[in-house]
Amino acid sequence: MYQKTIIFLTILLTSLRSCSSSYPFDPKYYHSISPNAYYETSHLHGHITHNRHMKDRHAHAPRSSDRAFNVNSFGAKANGNDDSQAFMKAWEAACSSEGTVYIVVPENRAYTLKSVKFSGPCKSSLIVFKIYGKIEAWKNPSDYRERRFWIVFQTVDNLRVEGGGRIDGNGKIWWPKSCKINPELPCQEAPTAVTFVECNNLMVRNIRLENAQQMHMRVQNCENVKALNLMVTSPGDSPNTDGIHVTGTRNILIQDSIIRTGDDCISIVSGSENVRATGITCGPGHGISIGSLGAHNSEAYVSNVVVSKATLIGTTNGVRIKTWQGGHGMAKNIIFQDILMKNVTNPIIINQNYCDQTKACPEQKSAVQVSNVLYKNIHGTSSRPEAIKFECSKSIPCQGISLQNVELVDQITKQDVSKATCSNVKLKSSGRLSSLCT
Numbered sequence: 300m301y302q303k304t305i306i307f308l309t310i311l312l313t314s315l316r317s318c319s320s321s322y323p324f325d326p327k328y329y330h331s332i333s334p335n336a337y338y339e340t341s342h343l344h345g346h347i348t349h350n351r352h353m354k355d356r357h358a359h360a361p362r363s364s365d366r367a368f369n370v371n372s373f374g375a376k377a378n379g380n381d382d383s384q385a386f387m388k389a390w391e392a393a394c395s396s397e398g399t400v401y402i403v404v405p406e407n408r409a410y411t412l413k414s415v416k417f418s419g420p421c422k423s424s425l426i427v428f429k430i431y432g433k434i435e436a437w438k439n440p441s442d443y444r445e446r447r448f449w450i451v452f453q454t455v456d457n458l459r460v461e462g463g464g465r466i467d468g469n470g471k472i473w474w475p476k477s478c479k480i481n482p483e484l485p486c487q488e489a490p491t492a493v494t495f496v497e498c499n500n501l502m503v504r505n506i507r508l509e510n511a512q513q514m515h516m517r518v519q520n521c522e523n524v525k526a527l528n529l530m531v532t533s534p535g536d537s538p539n540t541d542g543i544h545v546t547g548t549r550n551i552l553i554q555d556s557i558i559r560t561g562d563d564c565i566s567i568v569s570g571s572e573n574v575r576a577t578g579i580t581c582g583p584g585h586g587i588s589i590g591s592l593g594a595h596n597s598e599a600y601v602s603n604v605v606v607s608k609a610t611l612i613g614t615t616n617g618v619r620i621k622t623w624q625g626g627h628g629m630a631k632n633i634i635f636q637d638i639l640m641k642n643v644t645n646p647i648i649i650n651q652n653y654c655d656q657t658k659a660c661p662e663q664k665s666a667v668q669v670s671n672v673l674y675k676n677i678h679g680t681s682s683r684p685e686a687i688k689f690e691c692s693k694s695i696p697c698q699g700i701s702l703q704n705v706e707l708v709d710q711i712t713k714q715d716v717s718k719a720t721c722s723n724v725k726l727k728s729s730g731r732l733s734s735l736c737t
């Protein structure tokens with residue numbers, strides 16, 4: 300009865316919210332998110348705490364009727380040795396149980412994991428991965444099965460990862476081996492800290508992600524995702540440490556998160572649709588990016604992206620769209636709105652000649668088309684006099700680029716930033732503008 304009431308209220312709130320939502324494209328998608336994935340069980344903490352103490356005393360695997368699976372009960376020691384096997388056993392037990400199940404990583408302890416893959420599909424209707432403590436990455440790179448992954452969740456529907464704990468990739472072991480740091484070394488991938496592949500109805504919230512080996516979190520080919528209240532941190536000079544990378548994903552909301560890393564705070568790449576990022580504080584880092592798209596003459600589609608209520612602090616870019624020459628496809632229906640820039644190097648930038656490689660990129664005829672991009676209510680400071688840069692493709696110019704109330708001043712002089720560079724673009728503009736293409 301109690302649960303039914305909660306589910307009903309959740310559905311009601313969710314529908315109200317999508318009605319009042321300013322999301323300009325298709326608010327309907329909120330309805331398709333299983334309400335089960337979101338209701339808060341207020342008794343949860345008590346239940347888990349009680350359960351944990353019982354487990355610690357008796358130190359046996361939980362009975363099949365138990366719905367909380369504490370990694371300690373499966374042999375996790377949190378003593379610096381590898382706890383992967385214990386985590387895998389806890390996962391398998393949870394994943395093969397029916398109903399709502401919890402995997403519990405207790406607080407005040409640090410667990411060490413080699414690369415692990417938590418796979419579905421699961422019998423459970425909802426898996427809640429409660430990370431109260433800390434999960435640390437195994438320190439020896441040669442023990443990673445695949446160089447590109449550390450923690451992977453694969454084909455798991457109705458998954459929640461939360462708990463206020465920390466996931467630390469121990470990146471300082473990997474960063475010096477990057478060719479971006481030491482150009483003498485071959486360019487090799489380092490693991491993404493947490494990867495979600497084909498996970499529908501996913502929520503990740505109240506988690507700290509730190510010092511990833513490369514990217515912090517990757518959401519790949521998922522549908523209906525919420526990432527809320529995340530704290531993502533790495534040094535500003537750590538290589539390729541994107542905060543949240545979205546690829547091939549539909550209906551994702553990233554909200555109320557602080558992201559300070561050495562690369563893009565959020566990067567949105569091909570196959571992503573209905574992406575909303577709001578309440579993001581970003582910096583240091585490379586800003587919020589759509590792209591890069593169209594590398595190696597590939598086809599790329601990104602559409603319906605809204606970035607709103609963001610604050611960018613000392614980042615190399617603010618809001619950026621970057622595409623390689625030679626690509627195909629399109630990036631369209633994009634809104635950047637209510638954004639505050641603080642000492643950003645390139646606050647507004649579209650770069651269709653993106654070239655992140657040592658060899659020069661030759662001029663090519665094709666490009667990923669960029670169209671319908673609105674920049675609205677963007678204020679703050681630029682660290683350079685040129686605050687706006689639209690470098691569009693000669694053969695496939697940018698279309699439907701609009702600016703409304705975009706006012707940026709120089710960080711030092713506090714003068715209006717008067718310079719914008721524009722190639723192969725026609726702008727529509729209205730409201731107060733500090734800078735226009737001539």
Ligand SMILES: *[C@@H]1O[C@H](CO)[C@@H](O)[C@H](O)[C@H]1NC(C)=O
Binds near residue numbers: 613642644682
């Ligand atoms: C502004 O940014 C520039 C370039 O990134 C940096 O050198 C400078 O110290 C920053 N100024 C402030 C006040 O943060």
